[in-house]
Amino acid sequence: MSSFALLALLGVASAAKVCTNVTVPVYINARQAIFDVPTFETNLDAVKFSLDFTNIGMNYTDVVTKGFENFQGLYNISAKYCKPQGDNKANPTVQVLTHGIGFDKSYWDLSYNNYNYSYIDVAVAAGYHTVSIDRFGIGNSSHADPLKVQAPSEVSALHEITSMLRNGTFPSVSHKFGKVVHVGHSFGSLQSYLLTALYPGSSDGVVLTGFSMNGTWLAQTLADWNLHLARLNQPLRFGDQSVSRSKTNTAWLGQSLISILQSALSAIGINLSTSDLWQEIATTELGDIINGWNATVAPVAQNLPTGYLTWSDLTSNIFAFLYPGYFDVGAALFAESSKEPVTLGEIFTLGNGAPATSPHTGPALVLTGNEDTIYCGGRCESTGNPNLASIPAGVAKAFPNASKFEAYIHPNTGHGINFHYNATAAYKVIQDFLSSNGLQSS
Numbered sequence: 001m002s003s004f005a006l007l008a009l010l011g012v013a014s015a016a017k018v019c020t021n022v023t024v025p026v027y028i029n030a031r032q033a034i035f036d037v038p039t040f041e042t043n044l045d046a047v048k049f050s051l052d053f054t055n056i057g058m059n060y061t062d063v064v065t066k067g068f069e070n071f072q073g074l075y076n077i078s079a080k081y082c083k084p085q086g087d088n089k090a091n092p093t094v095q096v097l098t099h100g101i102g103f104d105k106s107y108w109d110l111s112y113n114n115y116n117y118s119y120i121d122v123a124v125a126a127g128y129h130t131v132s133i134d135r136f137g138i139g140n141s142s143h144a145d146p147l148k149v150q151a152p153s154e155v156s157a158l159h160e161i162t163s164m165l166r167n168g169t170f171p172s173v174s175h176k177f178g179k180v181v182h183v184g185h186s187f188g189s190l191q192s193y194l195l196t197a198l199y200p201g202s203s204d205g206v207v208l209t210g211f212s213m214n215g216t217w218l219a220q221t222l223a224d225w226n227l228h229l230a231r232l233n234q235p236l237r238f239g240d241q242s243v244s245r246s247k248t249n250t251a252w253l254g255q256s257l258i259s260i261l262q263s264a265l266s267a268i269g270i271n272l273s274t275s276d277l278w279q280e281i282a283t284t285e286l287g288d289i290i291n292g293w294n295a296t297v298a299p300v301a302q303n304l305p306t307g308y309l310t311w312s313d314l315t316s317n318i319f320a321f322l323y324p325g326y327f328d329v330g331a332a333l334f335a336e337s338s339k340e341p342v343t344l345g346e347i348f349t350l351g352n353g354a355p356a357t358s359p360h361t362g363p364a365l366v367l368t369g370n371e372d373t374i375y376c377g378g379r380c381e382s383t384g385n386p387n388l389a390s391i392p393a394g395v396a397k398a399f400p401n402a403s404k405f406e407a408y409i410h411p412n413t414g415h416g417i418n419f420h421y422n423a424t425a426a427y428k429v430i431q432d433f434l435s436s437n438g439l440q441s442s
């Protein structure tokens with residue numbers, strides 16, 4: 001490679017972004033189900049829920065549906081708006097980024113390894129503006145009754161954000177965007193799809209990452225997650241435990257736990273090595289108790305209701321989201337320590353109620369990691385059908401009127417695309433798809 005080409009690449013990688021954090025009040029108005037589920041008290045209630053939800057002898061969502069209502073109200077959506085430094089294009093395109101389950105808006109701008117995995121850096125370097133949101137109920141957006149935080153209310157919030165970007169009322173941004181593109185991951189992809197189906201014409205182009213319309217592996221995913229109450233799993237972030245700042249880091253707590261356990265165990269004749277105990281802590285729920293404890297960035301405990309759930313530990317996370325050999329274990333630990341919960345209402349609506357087709361007339365790209373366990377059972381290319389190139393290629397049926405449809409299978413990658421070594425190559429595929437379909441900033 002010539003030194004000029006190398007410099008050009010470095011230039012792209014370091015093109016500066018300018019970002020603003022905003023809290024956007026939105027009026028949510030969505031028709032959605034009324035679910036009747038008793039309030040959870042313990043982790044055993046969460047296990048019972050997973051058993052009912054995955055039981056082939058009944059449709060548990062149907063069992064608990066007691067009717068429908070119009071869910072309405074004013075809620076806050078926490079968002080981050082970014083654009084290229086010194087941008088002076090007359091018609092910039094904005095990408096609205098919607099994260100999946102277990103993440104928040106930081107999925108698109110991971111600070112890990114000095115932002116080396118940042119989607120926003122790549123999109124901004126390609127000339128786009130971005131708005132990444134914490135979905136309704138998640139992160140710094142309003143938390144609400146976990147049975148009311150469902151796909152339809154979240155999509156209503158996404159639609160409000162989109163309208164504000166188009167009509168120039170999005171806080172801190174006076175521009176009226178003529179082109180608004182929606183990029184989702186996983187449940188965020190489903191919501192971006194639902195946006196095009198429920199609010200026709202609201203999107204100029206959709207990119208659905210970590211997605212297919214084959215729900216075969218939903219039960220397997222729930223089983224892997226081994227859902228527990230979020231507030232018990234990470235009490236410092238999701239419970240009501242405040243953090244003492246006199247001891248300043250997780251490494252200290254980890255070491256202390258190891259020595260306490262070691263001496264207690266050895267008193268009864270059990271001799272476990274420091275490395276065995278470290279595995280016990282890092283790969284089980286014990287690790288989650290101490291995760292997130294960092295006095296520099298001490299989290300504000302969210303004190304979430306018990307219907308906010310999360311998978312149990314690092315190993316459940318890896319099973320669902322990562323492809324061994326192709327990710328940095330440090331990035332996985334980072335993902336586990338910064339994970340976000342899932343609500344009961346979300347679990348009931350992630351596989352149900354989506355229209356089979358969308359009237360969307362713009363371009364649509366589905367980009368899924370070939371080893372995605374949730375949407376491809378671990379191998380997107382295994383369709384058993386010579387007429388279907390990949391499982392995500394089946395999404396074409398949902399977009400009969402799209403100006404262009406493409407299903408791209410990104411190699412050596414699990415469900416959590418952005419946490420894999422080769423993530424930026426996937427980001428590049430997305431920017432190229434958008435620009436080759438006339439959606440670049442101009």
Ligand SMILES: *[C@@H]1O[C@H](CO)[C@@H](O)[C@H](O)[C@H]1NC(C)=O
Nearest residue numbers: 018019020021022080106111
């Ligand atoms: C926006 O919020 C993020 C996360 O809390 C923080 O790291 C960042 O410094 C904030 N940026 C600005 C410009 O305030």
Ligand SMILES: *[C@@H]1O[C@H](CO)[C@@H](O)[C@H](O)[C@H]1NC(C)=O
Nearest residue numbers: 059060061062063065352353
């Ligand atoms: C299960 O019930 C829900 C709610 O009534 C419904 O939307 C869904 O289609 C049902 N699923 C199946 C597989 O019948």
Ligand SMILES: *[C@@H]1O[C@H](CO)[C@@H](O)[C@H](O)[C@H]1NC(C)=O
Nearest residue numbers: 023025074075076141142143
């Ligand atoms: C939204 O955030 C503002 C502060 O930015 C706060 O005053 C208001 O109470 C919040 N509204 C809701 C519904 O949480």
Ligand SMILES: *[C@@H]1O[C@H](CO)[C@@H](O)[C@H](O)[C@H]1NC(C)=O
Nearest residue numbers: 112113114115116117421424
């Ligand atoms: C970021 O990735 C590049 C190559 O992909 C690597 O050369 C560089 O060292 C990484 N930087 C950090 C901070 O990890």
Ligand SMILES: *[C@@H]1O[C@H](CO)[C@@H](O)[C@H](O)[C@H]1NC(C)=O
Nearest residue numbers: 078104105106134139140297
């Ligand atoms: C939420 O706000 C807190 C406090 O400002 C900040 O530390 C955290 O990074 C924010 N999280 C997200 C997902 O914006």
Ligand SMILES: *[C@@H]1O[C@H](CO)[C@@H](O)[C@H](O)[C@H]1NC(C)=O
Nearest residue numbers: 159160161163164167168169
């Ligand atoms: C812009 O869109 C928002 C969200 O739908 C709406 O509340 C607001 O009234 C609109 N403003 C104008 C000036 O059209």
Ligand SMILES: *[C@@H]1O[C@H](CO)[C@@H](O)[C@H](O)[C@H]1NC(C)=O
Nearest residue numbers: 248249250251294295296297
């Ligand atoms: C605590 O967080 C700060 C800011 O992100 C980071 O620089 C530091 O390394 C963290 N400390 C530990 C012990 O994790």
Ligand SMILES: *[C@@H]1O[C@H](CO)[C@@H](O)[C@H](O)[C@H]1NC(C)=O
Nearest residue numbers: 266267269270271272273274
């Ligand atoms: C525990 O195992 C270590 C390493 O195998 C050994 O050095 C030590 O003597 C053992 N301690 C006891 C109490 O058995």
Ligand SMILES: *[C@@H]1O[C@H](CO)[C@@H](O)[C@H](O)[C@H]1NC(C)=O
Nearest residue numbers: 357358359360398399400401
């Ligand atoms: C696609 O366009 C045709 C012709 O306008 C229309 O009849 C059909 O309903 C559209 N399909 C969807 C899913 O909107």
Ligand SMILES: *[C@@H]1O[C@H](CO)[C@@H](O)[C@H](O)[C@H]1NC(C)=O
Nearest residue numbers: 214215216382383384391394
């Ligand atoms: C899902 O994919 C599997 C594996 O390719 C296939 O056997 C099954 O028929 C697909 N199901 C649906 C509903 O498309």
Ligand SMILES: *[C@@H]1O[C@H](CO)[C@@H](O)[C@H](O)[C@H]1NC(C)=O
Nearest residue numbers: 409410411412422425426429
């Ligand atoms: C990285 O991703 C790109 C884009 O999908 C792909 O062409 C390339 O083969 C991938 N590299 C590896 C080592 O998987």
